[in-house]
Amino acid sequence: LNYMTRQHIGLESGETLTSAMVNNYIKKELLPRAKGKRYERQHIAYLTAICLFKQVLSVDSTKELLNKQLSDLDIKSFYEKYCAKLDSAYDSVADxxxxxxxxxxxxxxxxxxxxxxxxxxxxxxxxxxxxx
Missing domain, CATH: 1.20.5 (Single alpha-helices involved in coiled-coils or other helix-helix interfaces)
Structure with a gap:
């Protein structure tokens, strides 16, 4: 949870990610279950995207988008594409x-x-x- 606050612009200013939210994402099948209480890189990739998407989309729309994206890509490839598009969007605004x-x-x-x-x-x- 602390990592996600550092990962996303905006989360540090009061928009926090809680363990209840993570549990809700797991229940709604946006996020795979962790093995025990240990989250892996794939969970960080999912949560990074979910935290951004929830600023714009509903949970159901976020789930639909992730499902469509991950139907053709593994999570690593999706995350690489996500980061490239995010960097491009930030650069466009910064310009x-x-x-x-x-x-x-x-x-x-x-x-x-x-x-x-x-x-x-x-x-x-x-x-x-x-x-x-």
Missing amino acids: KIDEDMKEQEICELVLELAISSYAQKIACESLLKLLV
């Missing part, structure tokens, strides 16, 4: 930010990013419905 931005430019970028986030969330939900 829009300039340390010399004026207050109005910052305000405009915040507006753009908020609207874009909403539009992408709606698109994700609509596209996931096509997969079901």
